[in-house]
Amino acid sequence: MNKPAKARIASTSLAGCFGCHTSFLDMDERLLDLIGQVEFDRSPFTDIKHCGPCDIGIIEGGVCNAENVHVLREFRANCRILVAIGACAINGGLPALRNHLSVSSILEAVYRTDMIPNDPELPLLLDKVYPLHEVVRIDCFIPGCPPSSDTIWKVLTDLLAGRQPELSSRQIRYD
Amino acid sequence: MTDTFMLDGKKIRFREGQTVMTAAIDAGIYIPRLCFHPEFKPHGSCKLCTVKINERRVSSCTTPAAKGMVVESDTHEINDERRMLLEMLFVEGNHFCPSCEQSGNCQLQATAYELGMTSSRFDQFFPNRAVDASHPDYLLDFNRCILCSLCVQASRDVDGKSVFAFSMRGIHTRLIVNAGSGLLADTRFDGKDRAANICPVGVIIKKRSGFKVPIGQRRYDTMSVSSPEK
Numbered sequence: 001m002n003k004p005a006k007a008r009i010a011s012t013s014l015a016g017c018f019g020c021h022t023s024f025l026d027m028d029e030r031l032l033d034l035i036g037q038v039e040f041d042r043s044p045f046t047d048i049k050h051c052g053p054c055d056i057g058i059i060e061g062g063v064c065n066a067e068n069v070h071v072l073r074e075f076r077a078n079c080r081i082l083v084a085i086g087a088c089a090i091n092g093g094l095p096a097l098r099n100h101l102s103v104s105s106i107l108e109a110v111y112r113t114d115m116i117p118n119d120p121e122l123p124l125l126l127d128k129v130y131p132l133h134e135v136v137r138i139d140c141f142i143p144g145c146p147p148s149s150d151t152i153w154k155v156l157t158d159l160l161a162g163r164q165p166e167l168s169s170r171q172i173r174y175d
Numbered sequence: 176m177t178d179t180f181m182l183d184g185k186k187i188r189f190r191e192g193q194t195v196m197t198a199a200i201d202a203g204i205y206i207p208r209l210c211f212h213p214e215f216k217p218h219g220s221c222k223l224c225t226v227k228i229n230e231r232r233v234s235s236c237t238t239p240a241a242k243g244m245v246v247e248s249d250t251h252e253i254n255d256e257r258r259m260l261l262e263m264l265f266v267e268g269n270h271f272c273p274s275c276e277q278s279g280n281c282q283l284q285a286t287a288y289e290l291g292m293t294s295s296r297f298d299q300f301f302p303n304r305a306v307d308a309s310h311p312d313y314l315l316d317f318n319r320c321i322l323c324s325l326c327v328q329a330s331r332d333v334d335g336k337s338v339f340a341f342s343m344r345g346i347h348t349r350l351i352v353n354a355g356s357g358l359l360a361d362t363r364f365d366g367k368d369r370a371a372n373i374c375p376v377g378v379i380i381k382k383r384s385g386f387k388v389p390i391g392q393r394r395y396d397t398m399s400v401s402s403p404e405k
Contacts, residue, residue, distance in 0.1 A: 084294065087271070087272065087273050090293075090294045090295075091265070091266075091270070091271070091294075091295070091299060092299060092301070093271060093273065094271065094273065094274065096271070096299075096301065097271070097274075099301040100301065100302075100303035128301060130299075131294075131299060133294065133296075134298050134299070138294075141293040141294035142293070143293050143294065145272070145273035167291070167293065169288045169289050169290075169291060169399060170288075170399075172287075172288045172291065172292070172293060173288070174272035174273070174278065174284055174287075174288075175272045175273045175275075175278040175279065175284075175390050
């Protein structure tokens, strides 16, 4: 008898700190349950460089530079359900504290006018740090800095079971 | 003798002079609210406490309770509208909860938890608002102001100092400090003032006390905003 096909999950961190991914790993032995049900596509856990067709994409961090925009659009194009995880993905978070300053004033303060890096390999900074849903459509949000592994587990198990994720007020935290 | 009205199918007793809000509080029923405070005259401006009476939306904190009225509050429709108001408040300021000392004690945050807000559907304003750290013991972080006016009322009506005021109109309305310099240090503001301990969000912050209580052990980490006060 054929086993049911595993769901495919991709994840990445844009302007984030990987804290949400660390919290994801905090689900401990439940990871074994999860790995029975899913396969990872592009993710820090696999080191696959580009996202292929997936059931669920999970994105941590806001959008701060041109590369973030490309990666986010690649995820949106390939993932049936796109999940914004963590404060930065949802409202820009800590990186967005730069949003009331101009990019030029920040670069000049950090590098001085004669030393601003200009290598074509470096992605250009955006004028502001944006939440994900201001750039592409997002289907599901998991707030928190980071969200607890219980909250992440709840959303993932809901999605894998084909349910609209529902978090109780106890599971919703912004800090 | 007391009269009654119906709130979400429950009979609520009220006394002469009570509003829908105060009668509901006395009955142990939570109606979401931000600008309402039992010590001060209600002004119905945040609209979180909106309820439906005879198909009309009214602020429950300013609507006198009346015999036989039928009030809808905890419904999918009204809670969805309340959630939208919260989302607007969140994008209008800079509410970065993880770096806010008030996180866990914040009524805006706790109300958003209560109403199941996971994100805002609106674009962030990212306004540019300066912090006033001039006072030796308190700082003002205007990024988090929701214009509830409780500090304005407390300073004027209880402390008799009128340290705070609103300036401008509509979307441009902002909280200001009543001093020639505009700085808190140049007022008679004191930590013992009622105004120093009234802010429902994280604008008026006591210095040198940050993170004494760790995140996770604060007021709304252990109870919900809808729990009865007593």
